[in-house]
Amino acid sequence: MALSDTPTSRPxxxxxxxxxxxxxxxxxKRAALRRRTRRIRRTVAAVTASxxxxxxxxxxxxxxxxxxxxxxxxxxxxxxxxxxTTSSSGESSEATSSGESQSSESSSASTESSSGESSSGESSSGESSSxxxxxTTKTS
Amino acid sequence: MSxxxxxxxxxxxxxxxxxxxxxxxxxxxxxxxxxxxxxVCVGLLMGGHVLKRRWPDxxxxxxxxxxATLGAIAVHGLTLLxxxxxxxxxxDISVPFVSGYKTLWTTAGIIAFWAMLALxxxxxxxxxxxxxxxxxxHRFTALAWILGIVHSLGEGTDAGQAWFLAMTAIVVLxxxxxxxxxxxxxxxxxxxxxxxxxxxxxxxxxx
Numbered sequence: 001m002a003l004s005d006t007p008t009s010r011p012x013x014x015x016x017x018x019x020x021x022x023x024x025x026x027x028x029k030r031a032a033l034r035r036r037t038r039r040i041r042r043t044v045a046a047v048t049a050s051x052x053x054x055x056x057x058x059x060x061x062x063x064x065x066x067x068x069x070x071x072x073x074x075x076x077x078x079x080x081x082x083x084x085t086t087s088s089s090g091e092s093s094e095a096t097s098s099g100e101s102q103s104s105e106s107s108s109a110s111t112e113s114s115s116g117e118s119s120s121g122e123s124s125s126g127e128s129s130s131x132x133x134x135x136t137t138k139t140s
Numbered sequence: 141m142s143x144x145x146x147x148x149x150x151x152x153x154x155x156x157x158x159x160x161x162x163x164x165x166x167x168x169x170x171x172x173x174x175x176x177x178x179x180v181c182v183g184l185l186m187g188g189h190v191l192k193r194r195w196p197d198x199x200x201x202x203x204x205x206x207x208a209t210l211g212a213i214a215v216h217g218l219t220l221l222x223x224x225x226x227x228x229x230x231x232d233i234s235v236p237f238v239s240g241y242k243t244l245w246t247t248a249g250i251i252a253f254w255a256m257l258a259l260x261x262x263x264x265x266x267x268x269x270x271x272x273x274x275x276x277x278h279r280f281t282a283l284a285w286i287l288g289i290v291h292s293l294g295e296g297t298d299a300g301q302a303w304f305l306a307m308t309a310i311v312v313l314x315x316x317x318x319x320x321x322x323x324x325x326x327x328x329x330x331x332x333x334x335x336x337x338x339x340x341x342x343x344x345x346x347x
Contacts, residue, residue: 037200044204048212051174055167058303063159069297 161222166297168219170304172212173292176256177311179205180285184318189325206260213253245295248287255284282319 186198217233232239236247266274298304
């Protein structure tokens with residue numbers, strides 16, 4: 001009788017039932033982990049897409065409103081070059097025209113490509129069809 | 141469709157059309173900077189002693205953010221290929237010192253990308269590499285991240301803009317702080333053992 005009270009002498013639970021329980025618990029835990037993982041991945045993907053869209057919008061608004069750093073830097077550079085050239089030649093009255101700034105820029109920056117020059121000339125005249133990428137190459 | 145909507149859509153298409161790749165590249169680059177910084181933050185929180193208990197979701201978040209970063213960098217580089225004004229080749233955006241445009245900054249970005257790609261994807265081969273060796277290698281990801289920041293600040297078109305600097309500060313400074321905590325923390329933890337060795341060594345000196 002005394003022996004039957006000890007834990008070792010107690011009849012062992014059905015191993016198959018215990019295994020089934022353990023398996024079910026493990027399966028549910030694994031499923032929960034998989035669900036959580038999928039949720040996190042989806043959230044990160046959604047956040048990434050939203051971030052990209054938001055930044056795209058910011059850059060676009062900057063570009064459309066004429067406050068693009070590349071464009072403004074180039075127009076500053078172009079106008080400075082135009083002023084320098086025209087002041088040396090004595091034509092200060094027409095220094096701000098786009099044709100002037102373009103030609104003066106092409107003379108001051110001889111290493112730049114012709115396509116970049118034409119687009120930066122447009123940007124200096126304030127037209128929205130100029131390429132910011134071409135302008136960026138110029139601001140280097 | 142209302143005329144105003146048509147007008148707006150037409151305006152957007154006209155405005156974005158020629159600059160689509162260029163704007164997309166800039167947006168993807170900025171997104172990559174944010175994602176990588178947050179990923180570094182999460183990684184440092186995960187492995188460091190900042191948090192009291194380990195969060196199982198942090199590993200998944202870190203992994204997802206890292207993959208998103210690699211995707212954003214890939215978009216950042218590949219969209220530049222479509223830009224008709226820069227006329228970059230695949231070699232220009234993938235091989236260091238090939239591009240003639242701001243060569244050093246571009247090279248910094250290219251090296252940062254390859255390092256991030258190799259070190260990030262090595263996670264899936266850590267069984268072959270060995271976990272200890274992989275952990276040692278993974279520390280260099282922080283250097284790749286710093287190189288990426290250098291690239292964005294040195295070459296980024298928006299680098300001088302207030303919004304870009306504010307955004308960079310918000311995501312980069314916490315990660316840098318955690319990195320410093322990790323470096324100094326590990327240095328402090330390893331110092332007592334070193335000092336003990338030194339003292340032990342000195343005590344053994346004759347005289």
